Amino acid sequence: MRALFAALLTTLLVGCAALDSVPPTAVHQPMSARPTQRAQMAPANGAIFQANATRPLFEDRRARLVGDTITINLVENTSAQKASNASAGRDSSISGGINTVNKLPFKNLAGLSLDAGTSNSFDGSGAAAANNLFNGTITVTVVEVYPNGNMLVSGEKQIAINQGDEFIRFSGVVNPTYVTTSNTVQSTQVADARMEYKGSGYIADSQVMGWLQRFFIALLPI
Numbered sequence: 001m002r003a004l005f006a007a008l009l010t011t012l013l014v015g016c017a018a019l020d021s022v023p024p025t026a027v028h029q030p031m032s033a034r035p036t037q038r039a040q041m042a043p044a045n046g047a048i049f050q051a052n053a054t055r056p057l058f059e060d061r062r063a064r065l066v067g068d069t070i071t072i073n074l075v076e077n078t079s080a081q082k083a084s085n086a087s088a089g090r091d092s093s094i095s096g097g098i099n100t101v102n103k104l105p106f107k108n109l110a111g112l113s114l115d116a117g118t119s120n121s122f123d124g125s126g127a128a129a130a131n132n133l134f135n136g137t138i139t140v141t142v143v144e145v146y147p148n149g150n151m152l153v154s155g156e157k158q159i160a161i162n163q164g165d166e167f168i169r170f171s172g173v174v175n176p177t178y179v180t181t182s183n184t185v186q187s188t189q190v191a192d193a194r195m196e197y198k199g200s201g202y203i204a205d206s207q208v209m210g211w212l213q214r215f216f217i218a219l220l221p222i
Helices: 002-019 211-219
Strands: 069-097 113-145 151-161 164-174 184-186 191-201
Touching (some): 069 151
Antiparallel strands (some): 069 113, 113 151, 164 191
């Protein structure tokens, strides 16, 4: 009896912990990366020119190294629509009869007539539509630089609203030529883009079907 009570208590504790857990994600990991430490700091060797803090004259502030940040403008607006129709039909008929039977057995069949017909038809139609609108901004971190110069970026924005948390996540591969002078890039120009908008808390949990109900739906699909 004690073992059963302990098992039930453990299940309840795990369930309570799951309510406050962070929702899973499918974006590229890690979410952030720190820049590598410089091997050696150059000494201060001038009154105006400082070798340890210099930056090339024609170099801008656009992201290009691991640890740099870049702002993504989320401008996703997709729409899809599909419709199909199909129809088929078939009709057939047959008729026959026996007018007269003379000097033959089964003369009682004289005057017999036969009519038969079949009809078959099929009509089918289907339609599907989907719309997606996602606008906003999120600043992400360069987590990896590929040999060709493309940057793998990933980041998360967490917003706590009253009794729940909202998570906005984004990751993808950015071509540095698409980055503007203000260090921004459109989400439509990001390859392998993965974006999420999820929530946690009892409000978000109330919109999820319970595990027991999902169990019965899997066993009784009708």
